[in-house]
Amino acid sequence: MTKEFHSEPFDEPTLTKLRLYEAYIKSWLPVFMTNSVGVSEIWLFDLFCGPGKDCNGVKGSPLILIDALRVYLNRSSTKNPPQVHVVFNDKKNWKIEQLKAEVESAPTLPQIVSIDYYSTQYETIFPMTATVASRRDTACFIFIDQCGVNAIEDCYLKQLASFPITDWLAFVASSQARRFLKHKSIKFQLQERGEWRDAHRTVADTCRAIIAKPEYYIVPFSIKKGCNVHGLLFGAGHPKGAEIFINACWAEDKNAGEANFDIDGTIKNSSKMLKLIPSKKLDAFENELRHKILKEKISNTLEAYQFALRLGVKASHARQILKIMKTEGLIASAPPLSYSSVVSQGNINPIILRK
Numbered sequence: 536m537t538k539e540f541h542s543e544p545f546d547e548p549t550l551t552k553l554r555l556y557e558a559y560i561k562s563w564l565p566v567f568m569t570n571s572v573g574v575s576e577i578w579l580f581d582l583f584c585g586p587g588k589d590c591n592g593v594k595g596s597p598l599i600l601i602d603a604l605r606v607y608l609n610r611s612s613t614k615n616p617p618q619v620h621v622v623f624n625d626k627k628n629w630k631i632e633q634l635k636a637e638v639e640s641a642p643t644l645p646q647i648v649s650i651d652y653y654s655t656q657y658e659t660i661f662p663m664t665a666t667v668a669s670r671r672d673t674a675c676f677i678f679i680d681q682c683g684v685n686a687i688e689d690c691y692l693k694q695l696a697s698f699p700i701t702d703w704l705a706f707v708a709s710s711q712a713r714r715f716l717k718h719k720s721i722k723f724q725l726q727e728r729g730e731w732r733d734a735h736r737t738v739a740d741t742c743r744a745i746i747a748k749p750e751y752y753i754v755p756f757s758i759k760k761g762c763n764v765h766g767l768l769f770g771a772g773h774p775k776g777a778e779i780f781i782n783a784c785w786a787e788d789k790n791a792g793e794a795n796f797d798i799d800g801t802i803k804n805s806s807k808m809l810k811l812i813p814s815k816k817l818d819a820f821e822n823e824l825r826h827k828i829l830k831e832k833i834s835n836t837l838e839a840y841q842f843a844l845r846l847g848v849k850a851s852h853a854r855q856i857l858k859i860m861k862t863e864g865l866i867a868s869a870p871p872l873s874y875s876s877v878v879s880q881g882n883i884n885p886i887i888l889r890k
């Protein structure tokens with residue numbers, strides 16, 4: 536019999552997942568509450584929410600969200616936030632009843648927050664979620680913390696990527712998809728088996744192929760649990776969400792910003808000198824970015840910024856490479872390269888080659 540997830544203490548991989556979720560939510564709330572022009576409502580969906588705590592009282596995703604909302608909405612700097620709707624769903628009714636009791640016993644939230652509880656299957660709640668997320672005046676965040684892989688099968692993925700102002704985060708048991716390739720119980724089918732350590736990256740590649748929108752952001756974070764490599768997958772049409780998630784990933788993994796283990800087998804840091812050796816991920820990124828600039832495939836700061844995000848690398852890493860290229864006399868200048876410069880202010884500068 537499978538163990539009940541919440542009757543055991545959350546293990547370290549689960550805590551990693553929850554830290555990334557919390558970091559993302561805390562940065563997402565201020566952005567969407569204050570910056571989204573024309574957004575009249577915010578909807579936050581936790582479609583596999585659980586009862587709120589593990590058996591030791593450690594908070595899970597729904598209570599993390601409630602705490603983050605309370606902190607943000609009670610800040611004196613928070614001005615005129617829009618209406619906030621929270622939807623909690625879990626197929627197990629006892630978990631929803633327990634969660635309701637937890638939320639009711641916690642300090643109350645401001646009146647602009649409403650919470651709806653459902654106890655139904657994902658396939659039943661998803662169409663209702665889709666109706667809300669399809670609106671052009673509504674910003675949504677959807678958390679899909681499934682135990683397997685089927686909640687991101689093609690029909691769901693394509694819809695998630697079609698919603699106008701929706702960011703989503705899904706847990707995917709990627710090693711399961713790899714192990715049971717072509718098994719009929721697995722509705723999310725990988726394009727190829729790939730390497731063991733790359734199981735979650737292969738899931739991300741498959742999702743990109745299914746969504747088939749080159750401008751859409753899919754950012755994976757691999758989470759090793761025993762001999763399995765599962766992970767979180769973030770999706771958004773807008774660079775701000777991708778940047779927030781990527782920053783959270785780099786805070787978690789200083790080596791590659793991508794995993795809770797040494798995903799590219801970087802040299803072990805056994806001496807102080809070796810700390811100077813940059814990660815393989817950043818080396819690869821530097822080579823690619825240099826190549827694209829020198830071949831004029833990337834010719835301005837917006838393209839360089841988007842390229843960094845698509846590879847799960849921070850804009851500051853890309854800027855650093857521009858500075859080095861300038862010092863080497865390869866380009867004329869290293870213009871600002873950040874969300875606020877290239878997207879918010881539309882300050883897109885050419886990257887001029889010195890020939």
Ligand SMILES: C[S@@+](CC[C@H](N)C(=O)[O-])C[C@H]1O[C@@H](n2cnc3c(N)ncnc32)[C@H](O)[C@@H]1O
Pocket residue numbers: 540553582583584585586587588594595596597624625626627630655656657658680681682
């Ligand atoms: C990994 S746990 C979620 C943990 C939760 N995010 C937390 O932090 O505590 C997955 C949850 O999904 C629920 N569940 C499993 N299959 C489901 C389905 N098809 N539809 C809705 N809920 C489901 C389970 O009862 C379980 O509570």
